[in-house]
Amino acid sequence: MKTAVITFPGSNRDGDVAKALKQAGADVAHVWHADTALPAGTDLVVLPGGFSYGDYLRTGAIAGRANIMDATRAHAARGGFVLGICNGFQIACEAGLLPGILMRNADLKFVCRRQHLTVERNDTPFTSAYAQGQVIDVCIAHGEGNYIADPETLARLEGEGLVAFRYADAQGKVTAQANPNGSLNGIAGIYSPGFNVLGLMPHPENLIDSLTGGTDGRGMFESLMGGKMAA
């Protein structure tokens, strides 16, 4: 699979996600935000985590209007895969690739810790290596992860099964205590209606090696590559 990891001014997880993609067997091209075209044959565009433009104006707002986002929107409209992680999720929402917005965490605190998530469905290109309803243990690190959408949008996301992951406790219960940021319905990630765009706040790319805390994040990259990666 050919992947393009976009670097915006202030991106800082582009290296981490490139490592996770390479581990899964992907070809990785690094693409600068001011470029107007994606490399020919790109299958997956990754919008990485970080603090693009210092979170000025609104998180992801300025990056969401970068040159490369026109090419990314066209790629998504053709059915191409887009993965937005953390700041990348914020950018995807600001760019109109996904509905809603990530607001300031309800308790105003930046959260940086391990977090359990439920995998809401495993019949998507991003989650086929997980079990339906599996509880995975990944990292979160964000100050603006509070997912908000209007009631009609929220009803559509829920009705069409577009919620990808929810914040949960270790037993997989979606509770207010397990919700780190106040997101509606415990939403940690959502799909586009075609299931080719995924945005999520947690960082699966940081849980890919047992040396550094766990491997629950590998499933996403394994899924995208369409099969099991080499051990």
Next chain:
Amino acid sequence: MKARVTVTLKTGVLDPQGKAIEGALKSLGIEGVGAVRQGKVFDIELEGHDKAAAETALKTACDKLLANTVIENYRVEIEV
């Protein structure tokens, strides 16, 4: 010409920052403070003298960048 664009949160959108400021004002003992909502102000210098064209341009600027209309309203005022 000069313009001022004010961006405010829509009614019903939770504003944790406004709530924290409201709490701080109350803890300072400032009397009569009710709900506080935080917004943004942009002071923008404009070329030319066509007020209608400037208003159109600024509305486009708000829709495209300055406001996220999922959660925010905006107001454009132009000083002539």
